[in-house]
């Protein structure tokens with residue numbers, strides 16, 4: 001993208017000129033930044049077509065208006081021009097070629113953690129009617145409608161739903177991913193600077209949908225660890241019965257729990273069908289508690305059993321299903 | 330007795346909902362009484378039945394589609410204003426969540442399926458047979474069935490508002506939200522059945538017009554001499570025929586899930602909700618091209634006519650139409666890049682989606698260069714066409730931005746998306762349909778629509794459009810999600826939402842001007858005595874306005890593209906006038922009441938399925954079968970118009 005750099009830079013200055021309420025234009029992490037760069041690139045590329053169209057339109061409509069004193073040439077039979085047509089088939093093809101290339105490149109890049117030499121944090125997210133439950137499998141705590149993350153650490157959000165399908169979106173950190181009942185999906189995000197970032201469900205789920213706001217609070221690793229310890233000491237536990245209550249349709253504020261039933265997240269997925277996104281079970285950071293209840297194996301051993309590199313999504317789902325069933329036995 | 334009535338009123342008529350429903354009931358009652366009274370007083374019942382309800386004439390069916398489309402535009406527009414009023418201010422309580430959810434669902438469904446679809450069908454019916462030199466469509470009886478299925482499907486959908494409750498799972502109706510577990514009410518069933526019934530009609534229309542265009546062209550009208558509007562209809566029909574069955578299947582399976590407890594779309598029992606989402610968009614994306622392609626056709630006609638110049642790059646235009654209709658089947662995944670497909674799948678569909686932009690861009694340049702070195706008259710059809718170009722250029726461009734999969738992770742389900750598709754649907758389809766309506770209005774009714782009021786309508790609607798939708802792109806960047814009935818004050822979304830609402834009201838005023846324009850013009854509009862008010866280029870302008878019901882007294886033999894224009898240039902227009910000795914008896918289909926009755930039967934069956942009243946449902950279906958059987962044994966369904974009558978009519982029009 002070197003050649004585009006100066007243009008991108010200029011555009012960035014323009015764009016960040018918009019106030020901070022333009023969240024997508026003020027990313028706070030590498031994922032959001034990558035996406036913004038692509039947004040700007042695409043805007044510039046389409047400008048190459050759109051601006052000439054607008055200019056031509058105004059010029060032509062003014063120049064060839066039907067007025068008696070208009071002496072512009074009039075050629076009612078002129079309707080063919082090879083090289084003009086080559087231009088407007090050709091230019092868009094080139095533009096789409098360029099844009100397509102960077103699109104592919106970024107799409108693949110975003111499936112990987114933004115930073116590879118830092119151990120990622122995993123947070124299991126469940127969208128409920130109409131609230132968000134965050135479980136920290138490694139820390140053993142859970143929260144509702146907010147979560148804290150350390151800055152500079154890639155966070156792997158594992159997403160599911162125990163209600164209609166929703167979409168997990170934190171605009172300043174990066175784009176969204178669906179949460180679907182019976183399925184586990186993965187979204188990598190990372191915050192570079194401390195702050196409180198607005199998040200919201202993006203896929204309509206009924207009456208309370210408009211109130212499905214949450215916040216992602218990014219702090220230093222130190223403060224994050226303190227916060228975890230504090231929640232562990234002061235918050236009540238989330239029991240199975242408590243989860244059933246949480247599941248009932250309602251709108252609520254924040255909550256925190258010092259512990260949650262072991263295997264709750266995976267049990268939720270299995271209760272609804274149990275499908276895992278491509279390679280979900282062999283990713284780093286998947287710990288015991290994300291295995292089905294009673295399963296003692298870690299994600300690491302699951303990976304060993306997982307035939308990598310299958311082609312069709314349904315095959316993957318089936319493989320994921322079989323394998324995890326095996327652990328249950 | 331009283332208790333029973335209370336129960337009925339609360340469950341089915343929703344009287345416990347309060348004044349909004351009561352007012353609607355009263356209004357509907359008054360309107361119905363008014364219509365019945367007027368028809369009775371003026372003794373018009375027989376006229377209504379003979380001339381309209383039983384007609385198989387494509388021109389009248391086109392007019393009925395047009396009336397329905399405008400009425401549905403009104404209803405969808407009122408929905409829109411209600412939503413915009415609610416969103417004008419943060420934390421507003423003009424509507425509550427339930428009502429807002431119902432309104433955005435009915436708004437979206439109505440605008441796409443019951444406004445855009447009948448509007449394009451109106452123009453198909455009005456223009457295609459005339460443009461290709463035919464006396465009717467290939468299957469006039471089926472054409473009437475299509476209309477009545479659309480009509481009763483739309484009626485079924487609309488009636489949910491006052492009977493049983495409106496659907497509220499969005500026009501996309503994704504499971505599991507639309508499954509019984511989360512959506513008990515009959516509203517969702519109304520959605521499924523209303524769309525199903527009208528969808529069958531749409532498939533039939535697609536087949537009908539494809540057959541018409543391929544088989545019914547006048548001698549000499551080769552494919553490459555066809556007007557571009559007809560080409561665009563052909564392209565749209567290809568898409569209809571291949572896309573609509575996917576919708577039919579998706580709706581049928583979801584209905585089975587809901588009424589007999591199958592599990593096609595619940596994972597737990599081996600189904601998969603992602604299957605519905607795929608099926609929906611395998612239809613849904615092509616659907617947006619179904620409604621835009623005919624608009625492209627209209628623009629091609631209008632640009633050439635009002636720039637007084639041959640269309641530029643006709644061959645390219647045809648290739649582009651066909652390319653769009655094919656590529657549109659390979660892009661549907663762009664509606665759910667965020668559903669966890671692999672990077673490879675997302676990349677493929679992203680690039681395919683961008684590729685649609687190429688032929689679309691080519692068309693825009695060809696329109697521009699049709700105007701180049703022409704003589705541009707800014708009459709109403711041209712005004713809307715010129716306004717279309719910048720609007721659609723920007724809308725298409727944001728479409729390409731949305732196609733960039735990783736960027737779409739940020740736009741998806743946000744107001745940026747809302748702004749995009751309104752810009753292409755309004756700036757493309759609606760502008761196109763309005764341009765087409767103004768263009769062919771004199772052909773339909775024999776008078777022109779008033780220019781001055783039309784210009785007011787145009788400016789209000791256009792300025793309103795930009796005021797309403799440009800801020801929504803910005804709101805998308807601010808992180809505002811679609812389908813929120815309200816939003817908090819601290820996110821800075823208030824100002825732009827307020828501006829957007831002002832724009833919506835400006836568009837509403839524009840629509841009112843249009844209504845005023847039509848009413849005013851019925852009385853005072855300039856009469857079209859020549860049949861060629863715009864100095865047109867294609868065959869329909871060689872006929873008188875309105876067109877006699879057999880269209881062409883003598884089928885013309887076509888020798889060139891833009892044949893009527895060529896004849897005018899060469900001073901040979903007399904050649905398209907019938908000579909008395911050439912006139913022969915004209916073979917026409919007979920009117921029939923059965924398509925209407927079949928629609929009624931479908932409607933009855935629909936109500937039965939909506940409320941799980943299976944006796945009623947079976948009765949309705951039996952009615953449908955009875956109509957089909959009766960048709961199978963009908964042998965006397967055609968007649969001949971005698972030569973004298975044709976001569977008489979033509980002479981009265983001064984054409985002999």
Ligand code: HEM
Nearest residue numbers: 617621663664682686725728729731732741742750753754
């Ligand atoms: C240049 C051509 C176009 C491109 C590249 C394009 C691209 C897209 C993309 C990628 C989306 C999905 C965005 C998302 O859900 O996140 C989308 C949505 C949509 N587009 Fe387009 N589009 C184009 C033209 C059109 C046209 C011509 C129409 C209709 C006349 C249209 C109507 C819609 C609608 C209705 C939706 C959203 C549906 C929904 O989610 O409710 N688009 N478009």
Ligand SMILES: [Cu+2]
Nearest residue numbers: 614661663664
């Ligand atoms: Cu699409």
